Amino acid sequence: xxxxxxxxxxxxxxxxxxxxxxxxxxxxxxxxxxxxxxxxxxxxxxxxxxxxxxxxxxxxxxxxxxxxxxxxxxxxxxxxxxxxxxxxxxxxxxxxxxxxxxxxxxxxxxxxxxxxxxxxxxxxxxxxxxxxxxxxxxxxxxxxxxxxxxxxxxxxxxxxxxxxxxxxxxxxxxxxxxxxxxxxxxxxxxxxxxxxxxxxxxxxxxxxxxxxxx
Amino acid sequence: xxxxxxxxxxxxxxxxxxxxxxxxxxxxxxxxxxxxxxxxxxxxxxxxxxxxxxxxxxxxxxxxxxxxxxxxxxxxxxxxxxxxxxxxxxxxxxxxxxxxxxxxxxxxxxxxxxxxxxxxxxxxxxxxxxxxxxxxxxxxxxxxxxxxxxxxxxxxxxxxxxxxxxxxxxxxxxxxxxxxxxxxxxxxxxxxxxxxxxxxxxxxxxxxxxxxxxxxxxxxxxxxxxxxxxxxxxxxxxxxxxxxxxxxxxxxxxxxxxxxxxxxxxxxxxxxxxxxxxxxxxxxxxxxxxxxxxxxxxxxxxxxxxxxxxxxxxxxxxxxxxxxxxxxxxxxxxxxxxxxxxxxxxxxxxxxxxxxxxxxxxxxxxxxxxxxxxxxxxxxxxxxxxxxxxxxxxxxxxxxxxxxxxxxxxxxxxxxxxxxxxxxxxxxxxxxxxxxxxxxxxxxxxxxxxxxxxxxxxxxxxxxxxxxxxxxxxxxxxxxxxxx
Numbered sequence: 001x002x003x004x005x006x007x008x009x010x011x012x013x014x015x016x017x018x019x020x021x022x023x024x025x026x027x028x029x030x031x032x033x034x035x036x037x038x039x040x041x042x043x044x045x046x047x048x049x050x051x052x053x054x055x056x057x058x059x060x061x062x063x064x065x066x067x068x069x070x071x072x073x074x075x076x077x078x079x080x081x082x083x084x085x086x087x088x089x090x091x092x093x094x095x096x097x098x099x100x101x102x103x104x105x106x107x108x109x110x111x112x113x114x115x116x117x118x119x120x121x122x123x124x125x126x127x128x129x130x131x132x133x134x135x136x137x138x139x140x141x142x143x144x145x146x147x148x149x150x151x152x153x154x155x156x157x158x159x160x161x162x163x164x165x166x167x168x169x170x171x172x173x174x175x176x177x178x179x180x181x182x183x184x185x186x187x188x189x190x191x192x193x194x195x196x197x198x199x200x201x202x203x204x205x206x207x208x209x210x211x212x213x214x
Numbered sequence: 215x216x217x218x219x220x221x222x223x224x225x226x227x228x229x230x231x232x233x234x235x236x237x238x239x240x241x242x243x244x245x246x247x248x249x250x251x252x253x254x255x256x257x258x259x260x261x262x263x264x265x266x267x268x269x270x271x272x273x274x275x276x277x278x279x280x281x282x283x284x285x286x287x288x289x290x291x292x293x294x295x296x297x298x299x300x301x302x303x304x305x306x307x308x309x310x311x312x313x314x315x316x317x318x319x320x321x322x323x324x325x326x327x328x329x330x331x332x333x334x335x336x337x338x339x340x341x342x343x344x345x346x347x348x349x350x351x352x353x354x355x356x357x358x359x360x361x362x363x364x365x366x367x368x369x370x371x372x373x374x375x376x377x378x379x380x381x382x383x384x385x386x387x388x389x390x391x392x393x394x395x396x397x398x399x400x401x402x403x404x405x406x407x408x409x410x411x412x413x414x415x416x417x418x419x420x421x422x423x424x425x426x427x428x429x430x431x432x433x434x435x436x437x438x439x440x441x442x443x444x445x446x447x448x449x450x451x452x453x454x455x456x457x458x459x460x461x462x463x464x465x466x467x468x469x470x471x472x473x474x475x476x477x478x479x480x481x482x483x484x485x486x487x488x489x490x491x492x493x494x495x496x497x498x499x500x501x502x503x504x505x506x507x508x509x510x511x512x513x514x515x516x517x518x519x520x521x522x523x524x525x526x527x528x529x530x531x532x533x534x535x536x537x538x539x540x541x542x543x544x545x546x547x548x549x550x551x552x553x554x555x556x557x558x559x560x561x562x563x564x565x566x567x568x569x570x571x572x573x574x575x576x577x578x579x580x581x582x583x584x585x586x587x588x589x590x591x592x593x594x595x596x597x598x599x600x601x602x603x604x605x606x607x608x609x610x611x612x613x614x615x616x617x618x619x620x621x622x623x624x625x626x627x628x629x630x631x632x633x634x635x636x637x638x639x640x641x642x643x644x645x646x647x648x649x650x651x652x653x654x655x656x657x658x659x660x661x662x663x664x665x666x667x668x669x670x671x672x673x674x675x676x677x678x679x680x681x682x683x684x685x686x687x688x689x690x691x692x693x694x695x696x697x698x
């Protein structure tokens with residue numbers, strides 16, 4: 001019997017428009033996230049991290065890995081925004097990596113999925129977005145960064161859409177800080193089960209840089 | 215007989231019998247796990263190994279005040295920072311590709327540590343952090359450079375390997391057990407005898423003994439929360455009723471919900487039995503029907519009381535959500551009968567004399583871990599009380615237990631793994647089971663006179679990711695006939 005994990009997927013837009021300061025902020029944000037989670041025993045025991053990036057293609061740069069084994073990836077920006085491909089890959093990864101409760105095994109906790117993008121998709125995305133809404137692979141939080149990103153598109157993927165107007169290093173820093181607070185809060189909650197499945201997750205309030213898109 | 219009398223068995227050696235007066239129990243309340251243990255302690259005598267993460271718990275409260283001054287946000291996370299800080303400098307000697315962002319990462323982390331509750335607070339704290347970073351372990355060098363001296367040679371944080379994973383610690387709860395809204399209407403619930411860990415035992419009939427233990431989870435302890443599991447049992451000449459409840463982690467006052475539900479269910483069942491038509495209980499057919507009805511009514515009474523308390527307190531019953539497991543054992547004229555009802559998750563397991571297991575409840579859980587579709591206080595809870603299971607081949611039964619998901623999840627699937635549990639209770643623990651980090655060594659729980667205490671020790675097992683409250687209420691035949 002294996003341990004039950006809290007799978008956390010981070011879908012990061014690495015298209016050309018992210019080049020420079022934004023991608024550096026994402027990289028250091030992921031590092032900060034990791035070291036923050038190392039300081040929380042619930043997260044250390046339960047949370048597993050995966051990073052999926054998308055530019056002209058989508059790739060899972062870090063498979064679902066436990067916190068203590070996680071190596072923050074080196075990622076680069078360039079290319080277009082294969083948002084649809086990223087959603088498809090995400091669903092495949094969740095399917096493959098996340099265990100459901102069975103006769104023999106207690107399932108993983110419901111995954112937490114963070115998606116952020118700074119531009120409009122350049123591929124077919126609507127079918128995959130619709131599939132995300134029906135399949136509900138986890139609790140999905142999508143963030144539209146900067147002016148070019150369309151929160152309405154993200155609304156097709158999940159109810160929980162946030163907008164980060166500014167793409168400054170500070171804003172990214174606050175974003176990742178909030179992500180780690182969300183993971184911690186979730187991994188603490190799960191230790192004190194049971195919960196009702198219709199409740200979804202309660203996340204901490206986002207920082208002022210990030211507003212909730214109604 | 216008062217509620218407390220059922221709850222606190224009279225034969226326990228721990229001395230918590232009189233919750234108000236007992237000096238032992240007074241000491242217990244709010245004490246760290248360590249003290250708690252050392253109190254019923256004979257571990258050395260028994261050769262019991264103490265869980266390793268316990269010792270640090272005592273020291274933790276010290277660093278905390280520092281954290282408070284500094285960050286003014288004494289959240290659970292905060293207080294565990296100092297230990298982590300200590301560790302980071304150690305990591306410094308292995309400096310791989312020390313580059314700019316690496317340094318930043320370290321800084322970010324530090325800042326984050328000072329309070330990740332809200333970004334606003336954070337900003338204020340950044341300044342505060344610098345002043346207070348003169349703490350011994352605080353590595354000033356990393357705090358101050360703040361994006362300015364990125365090429366510091368020490369570059370302490372680089373790859374994840376050097377980061378030390380945090381460990382558990384125990385935090386006393388600061389709020390009252392009973393919410394003020396409820397205490398106003400129900401002063402009797404404004405209890406101050408709450409304890410992190412409790413255990414009970416009692417011989418209830420010639421052949422049967424009840425043993426129970428409930429332990430506050432490491433998660434709850436880390437998160438400044440009360441134990442949310444509850445258990446109670448009661449008995450008379452013919453019947454024993456065992457009840458376990460698990461308060462929902464997402465409900466604010468689920469500790470009250472679970473506590474009230476177990477006690478009311480037990481009380482109501484015994485009351486119904488007392489007032490029952492004796493003739494109907496003598497006849498085997500009508501007895502079964504009547505007792506099933508009583509189980510349903512008792513569970514509904516437990517539910518009713520919680521809902522009533524919520525409403526009178528002007529709080530939502532959702533804040534009091536709990537699961538409820540009920541087992542009734544009835545014996546008369548050499549005939550025995552077992553009934554059960556289950557609302558929510560957790561498990562009821564029977565051990566038969568041929569060493570086979572039987573699941574004896576209707577567990578309810580969702581596709582993902584920790585999900586329950588119906589709690590006692592939900593409107594469907596009333597309906598769930600109507601499903602009562604019956605088992606009448608009692609001559610085949612050797613032992614049974616009810617447990618909360620804190621046990622069930624660690625031994626999933628329990629319809630198979632329960633055998634490991636019974637085996638340990640009967641023969642003792644020499645080494646941890648597979649996939650367990652640690653288990654205190656001990657002789658068989660059933661063999662010990664202080665069986666409640668022994669069960670409390672058993673509940674100390676350590677398993678990764680399993681840090682919820684743990685509750686077991688069991689009944690076993692004396693002497694057990696199953697041989698492992």
